[in-house]
Amino acid sequence: MTPSARLSSVIELLTDVENTSGPAEHVIKRYFKARRFAGSKDRRWITEFFYDIQRRRGELVWLAEQGQLAPVPRSLALVGLVYLAGISVEEVESLYLSGSYAADPLSPEEKAVLVSLPDANRDAMPLAVRGNFPDWLMDRLTASYGARMEAVLQSFQDRAPFCLRVNTLKTDREEVCRILAEDGIPCHPTEISPVGIRIEERVNLNSHPVMERGLVEIQDEAAQIAALLADAGPGMNVVDYCCGAGGKALVMAATMQNTGLLRAFDINPRRMKDIAIRTRRAAVGIVQSLALQGNDEDAEILSRIEGEADRVFVDAPCSGSGTWRRQPDQRWSLTPEGLADLVAVQADILDTASALVAPGGRLVYATCSILEEENASQIAAFLARHPDFEILPVSDLWDGVGLSEAEAGQGDFLSLTPADYGTDGFFTAILQRTGA
Numbered sequence: 001m002t003p004s005a006r007l008s009s010v011i012e013l014l015t016d017v018e019n020t021s022g023p024a025e026h027v028i029k030r031y032f033k034a035r036r037f038a039g040s041k042d043r044r045w046i047t048e049f050f051y052d053i054q055r056r057r058g059e060l061v062w063l064a065e066q067g068q069l070a071p072v073p074r075s076l077a078l079v080g081l082v083y084l085a086g087i088s089v090e091e092v093e094s095l096y097l098s099g100s101y102a103a104d105p106l107s108p109e110e111k112a113v114l115v116s117l118p119d120a121n122r123d124a125m126p127l128a129v130r131g132n133f134p135d136w137l138m139d140r141l142t143a144s145y146g147a148r149m150e151a152v153l154q155s156f157q158d159r160a161p162f163c164l165r166v167n168t169l170k171t172d173r174e175e176v177c178r179i180l181a182e183d184g185i186p187c188h189p190t191e192i193s194p195v196g197i198r199i200e201e202r203v204n205l206n207s208h209p210v211m212e213r214g215l216v217e218i219q220d221e222a223a224q225i226a227a228l229l230a231d232a233g234p235g236m237n238v239v240d241y242c243c244g245a246g247g248k249a250l251v252m253a254a255t256m257q258n259t260g261l262l263r264a265f266d267i268n269p270r271r272m273k274d275i276a277i278r279t280r281r282a283a284v285g286i287v288q289s290l291a292l293q294g295n296d297e298d299a300e301i302l303s304r305i306e307g308e309a310d311r312v313f314v315d316a317p318c319s320g321s322g323t324w325r326r327q328p329d330q331r332w333s334l335t336p337e338g339l340a341d342l343v344a345v346q347a348d349i350l351d352t353a354s355a356l357v358a359p360g361g362r363l364v365y366a367t368c369s370i371l372e373e374e375n376a377s378q379i380a381a382f383l384a385r386h387p388d389f390e391i392l393p394v395s396d397l398w399d400g401v402g403l404s405e406a407e408a409g410q411g412d413f414l415s416l417t418p419a420d421y422g423t424d425g426f427f428t429a430i431l432q433r434t435g436a
């Protein structure tokens with residue numbers, strides 16, 4: 001594809017995403033499925049530029065509006081070419097807006113804005129704009145992060161690192177690092193998780209032997225830490241209540257040394273479809289998965305195992321705000337009403353899942369959110385409704401489950417943002433049921 005055709009594709013994609021609900025990655029997948037002629041380099045350029053625009057959308061909208069341009073996909077892409085990609089206005093005109101499949105030539109107003117961009121003053125931008133976060137979240141985040149606010153917002157502008165979790169049922173970290181190094185893939189151990197590997201370059205490992213042989217899974221370090229904090233041990237009875245594709249279940253199966261019982265539930269069978277293949281590949285044999293129906297039958301099934309589990313892990317559906325580096329489009333689609341709905345669903349799930357915890361057992365609540373109402377406030381409300389649970393501070397568990405960087409594990413809860421250790425934003429609370 002020519003540069004102009006690539007730019008036109010980015011504009012089309014931005015428009016499609018604006019007009020569709022659901023994650024951009026689905027829209028992008030559909031878009032390229034219908035355009036088989038796009039080669040892998042074209043796809044990469046288009047996708048990366050699309051996501052760069054989403055990540056810095058706040059600034060791009062502001063810059064367009066300062067120059068009296070409507071912040072429509074075309075304006076954002078043009079401003080992005082100059083402001084983010086550092087391409088000169090002359091090059092934009094000659095390379096990106098000429099030839100077949102090119103978008104219309106620059107209007108005088110557009111040209112005036114692009115020419116002024118090298119002098120753009122970031123300091124003049126309000127915090128929400130230069131931090132590229134929705135304005136309506138600013139008060140909430142300031143209350144949580146105070147003086148660290150600017151650093152936290154900035155940390156969401158980087159691309160997220162690529163992390164693997166080593167399957168300790170089959171191998172160890174040294175072995176995997178050695179195999180990757182032999183294949184010219186530079187990597188290093190993660191700072192906190194004892195089973196994580198960080199790869200600085202984006203590589204496709206889907207058909208690499210380390211994946212095919214079940215030696216590793218792709219998983220952010222924060223998610224590994226949360227699952228390790230469950231402290232699920234050999235022989236335990238464990239429930240992963242929102243198991244999705246089983247990412248946390250696989251971590252717990254490894255710490256359980258593939259003994260005991262791990263029930264994996266989720267309301268969405270589509271999300272669960274890879275569990276069987278992932279457990280087989282990882283040599284995990286203790287997972288029993290079951291799709292919940294969201295009706296009375298669930299109550300019947302769950303009542304049979306009430307009060308039995310040593311650990312119940314609730315990796316709750318959430319805003320995903322901690323992963324907004326990876327899915328930057330989602331920060332622009334969350335609404336206050338959507339957030340309130342999520343908080344209500346989380347409370348419901350906690351109420352139901354907590355009934356499965358045995359006396360003396362633990363309820364582990366995790367979100368990939370950095371928002372207080374989904375995290376500490378959710379837990380405070382749960383404890384007010386369930387006086388038979390109490391907080392087990394993560395600082396008491398940190399060393400015992402093999403985590404490093406003691407600083408990160410201070411206090412009652414795990415509460416990470418990318419500004420701390422470059423992980424996704426993540427929250428975890430451990431609640432112990434009294435009356436063992």
Ligand SMILES: C[S@@+](CC[C@H](N)C(=O)[O-])C[C@H]1O[C@@H](n2cnc3c(N)ncnc32)[C@H](O)[C@@H]1O
Binds near residue numbers: 246249271316
């Ligand atoms: C954050 S994802 C879980 C990711 C998964 N634990 C992993 O590590 O791959 C949240 C999951 O909660 C599920 N979910 C949403 N509402 C639910 C409910 N009422 N009961 C059980 N699962 C639910 C969603 O289908 C989704 O898979």
